[in-house]
Amino acid sequence: MLYECSSGLLGNGHHLHGISTISFQAWLSQSKRSKDYALPNSSWSQDMMDLYSRFLEMCKDGTWKRIPSYSDTADHVPGKACVHLESLKLANEKERKGTRFFPRNLDTEGVGFEYAMFLNPSEKRMVCLFQPGPYLEGHRGFAHGGSTATIIDSTVGGCAIFVAGRVMTANLSINYRNPIPLGSVVLVDSKVDQIEGRKVFLSCHVRSIDGQTLHAEATALFIQLNSTKSLQQQVSSQ
Numbered sequence: 266m267l268y269e270c271s272s273g274l275l276g277n278g279h280h281l282h283g284i285s286t287i288s289f290q291a292w293l294s295q296s297k298r299s300k301d302y303a304l305p306n307s308s309w310s311q312d313m314m315d316l317y318s319r320f321l322e323m324c325k326d327g328t329w330k331r332i333p334s335y336s337d338t339a340d341h342v343p344g345k346a347c348v349h350l351e352s353l354k355l356a357n358e359k360e361r362k363g364t365r366f367f368p369r370n371l372d373t374e375g376v377g378f379e380y381a382m383f384l385n386p387s388e389k390r391m392v393c394l395f396q397p398g399p400y401l402e403g404h405r406g407f408a409h410g411g412s413t414a415t416i417i418d419s420t421v422g423g424c425a426i427f428v429a430g431r432v433m434t435a436n437l438s439i440n441y442r443n444p445i446p447l448g449s450v451v452l453v454d455s456k457v458d459q460i461e462g463r464k465v466f467l468s469c470h471v472r473s474i475d476g477q478t479l480h481a482e483a484t485a486l487f488i489q490l491n492s493t494k495s496l497q498q499q500v501s502s503q
């Protein structure tokens with residue numbers, strides 16, 4: 266049974282399309298059986314810890330919400346309102362058991378994607394504090410462009426899920442302006458710019474934490490999956 270998308274009101278009257286508010290709130294507050302990877306660990310630099318504390322502080326009045334993150338995709342999307350439920354039908358339980366959400370596919374702390382996301386519902390804005398580890402190297406000492414694309418895709422993806430539930434990336438366009446040093450901390454800042462029917466248009470900037478260096482800027486188009494068509498039908502009807 267696919268999770269039916271429904272709109273709901275969140276907080277001060279903001280529509281939470283695609284994900285029922287109850288599942289979103291419950292999802293935010295419920296303790297999960299699996300590990301939340303978006304919590305501080307010993308590999309986080311002082312910069313990462315300081316930035317994280319700053320955003321936690323801004324969560325106190327409800328303006329921002331910390332977004333948990335799990336190794337199983339189906340676990341870390343509110344109400345499981347996303348394609349992954351459908352993709353479970355595409356893969357049998359055994360195959361699925363071996364799957365991991367890509368940015369959370371390494372268990373050693375600090376070597377891959379160390380990140381934490383915060384959502385600002387009223388601004389339809391998702392930020393991601395990102396500290397790339399040594400296993401993400403492209404050019405010597407710098408993050409691979411594909412790892413930057415991954416963290417951007419996940420950040421704008423989280424934003425798109427917030428406004429439209431089950432979505433897929435249709436287009437992601439990135440301009441790389443300055444390489445990201447491994448071990449540094451950058452702020453991936455994304456927002457929804459426009460929604461046209463099933464199309465969600467977003468933009469994103471990746472900056473150094475002092476704001477002085479623009480590392481990358483991107484635009485993205487996500488498509489809300491037609492709730493009457495399964496992912497399998499979606500893909501096969503192309």
Ligand SMILES: CCCCCCCCCCCCCCCC(=O)SCCNC(=O)CCNC(=O)[C@H](O)C(C)(C)COP(=O)(O)OP(=O)(O)OC[C@H]1O[C@@H](n2cnc3c(N)ncnc32)[C@H](O)[C@@H]1OP(=O)(O)O
Pocket residue numbers: 289332341342343382384418419420422423424426427432433434435436462463464486488489490491499500503
């Ligand atoms: C609160 C929440 C917290 C959550 C916290 C979670 C944190 C963590 C989040 C992780 C988030 C995962 C983020 C990874 C997300 C992936 O990586 S998804 C994987 C990569 N993407 C894919 O594989 C998609 C492959 N493509 C497809 O499946 C299909 O093309 C699509 C995208 C589903 C669209 O197909 P469709 O549904 O049949 O729609 P279609 O009629 O083709 O197009 C609809 C409209 O969009 C337009 N369109 C479609 N594609 C394009 C395009 N490329 N360019 C321009 N226009 C386009 C069409 O022209 C059409 O426009 P109109 O004619 O309506 O004006």
